[in-house]
Amino acid sequence: MPQEDPVLTSSRREMLVAFGIWLTATVYSLSYCGLYGYNRDPASLKFVFGFPDWIFWGVVFPWGLCTVASGIFAFGFMRDEDLGDPHPEESDG
């Protein structure tokens, strides 16, 4: 039984985590904004750092978290791999 390509193994793992982060962000943002952004009484409007509260907690705050998560993913989780020689015939010759 041949061994799986290590680039495929790490790529698949990273793909699943990236999809997981996207799904988490999507479910959270849409749930929060769906609950607090739609059909709202204008009198209940509050501001957080100048943003309407539902925009801040529903989009701006998770955006910040995702930016941090992207950094952690890139430098703490994603593995460097050898993608192969881009110019094999030059190497040969």
Added chain:
Amino acid sequence: MPEVILADAPSPGLAVLGALLVFIAASVWLGTMAQRSLKKQRFLEGFFLGNRGLGAWTLALTATVQSGGTFMGFPALVYSHGWVVTLWIGSYMVVPLTGFAIVGKRLAQISRKTQTVTVPDMFRERYAAPRVGLTASLLIIIFLSFTMIAQFKAGATIMKLSIPGSGAFVLSEDLPVEIDMKFYLGLAVFGVTVVGYTMIGGFLASVWTDLFQSVMMAFGVMILLCLALPAAGGMEQATVVAMERTGPGYVFAPGYEPGGRDFLPIGLAISMFFIWVYAGFATPASMIRVMAAQNTEVMRKSICLLACYNCLIYVPLIMICIAARAILPDFNQPDEVIPRIAMHVTQDIPFGGLLTGLILAAPFGAIMASVSCFVLVIASGLVQDIYLRFINPKATQDQIKFVTRAAMVLVGFVGIAANIYPPKYLQALVVISGSAGASAFVTPALMACYWRRSTANGVMAAMLCGFGVYFGLYATGWIQTWALAVGGETPTGLAATILGILGPDRGIGLASAVRPYYLLSVDPVLWGLAASAVAGVGVSLITTPPPASLVSRFFDAPEKAPSPA
């Protein structure tokens, strides 16, 4: 022809024209610099893929769905509909991650293993099936041609409006512009410039120009933010004033829409969280960028750079446009929001005119970069997938160079010729071709990268079904719109039959004359993605499995050479 010159229209005078000329000169210079860095002996890989040498900055700021639209259509949406546009664009929070982490590594690896320089070529080699490559190539050429023709028009329009005396300077990709000698002059200058510098420097010229305009746009947004927010009395004050002028819809979902439509009901909000993410990693223009990445370290750095860049662009741009709604009185052309606010906040500061010119010229640079990329991708398809496959497989380097440049001239000529009498519904075709790329290529890209059992027929079915369902729902929407227009209050005959089947207009999304049919209130992209996935998986499972040797080449670890005794 609609009148577009408003009585109170602002004109920035020579500032924008000067800035545009600076952009053109910079782009030509970048093209020349790019040519010097191309290796002489590897023409195709150098010209179409930059010798697979993209660094972190170029990859980050050119690899996703950034375009002139960031500074053109998007601000107009914020000005028109309010804070809800933050939710509309919200999925950009994960686009840097998904753009590189989902298929980036594998695409770069497969394109190296197969030594391919175009997306169709890569699919052809991955499945050892010329028909897959040809299908991909034809779809890409169709998608990108519509978009490219529209971008030619947008570039020509901006050139025309930058000439003093042409009326309001408006940033719009689909402005109804008067077609006159100034337009044709702009079209000629734009076309010759873009095709010229792309011919000189190839892929690198395209990405370096893209990088240049992305940096300019970031500076422009930061300067505007620092000037516009204090002028509006802060964000909270701006929001309150804007809401007083419009209504609660300006602050809450589904958004402000004087016509009574729901701009962003929850179904469309869900759709947007798919559209931006999937279009960000699986459109042909995105895939070609990651294929050109130097290595995985560059990809990792690009994720961080792009995440930070998006934070600097999108939310600040929304804040600027909300401030603009408070500062400036209502005007009929929301596309004027950036020019108007830029001129308003820079009028009392030193070198304000020059600053405005540079800010307003950035989208022109974005359009040039986009067109440059489209010209390259279409030309590469014509050369790699048609000339080298069917006409002259044994072409020499000199013949390939000549045909490549001839193909680019041909593509540029088509872009110019199609705009001599611009098609009326061009922008609708642009919207379709943009998202159709995601519908058609997401499943094939995932299958090619991660599924051993996927077959050539499965991938073809995924491409064609994704595109077919997406286009079908748009066509259904056009038919419904026609029936509503013809039928009036009491439809009869064919119009009544059509409306009986499709139902009335759901009243969601943009109030466009050309809108899709929102089946179950979600965007056609979702149905296209679903159809593509079902067709791709289903057809793969019922067709003969791929040869073990082909699967092994792409999925198994390469055998190590025996160590010397």
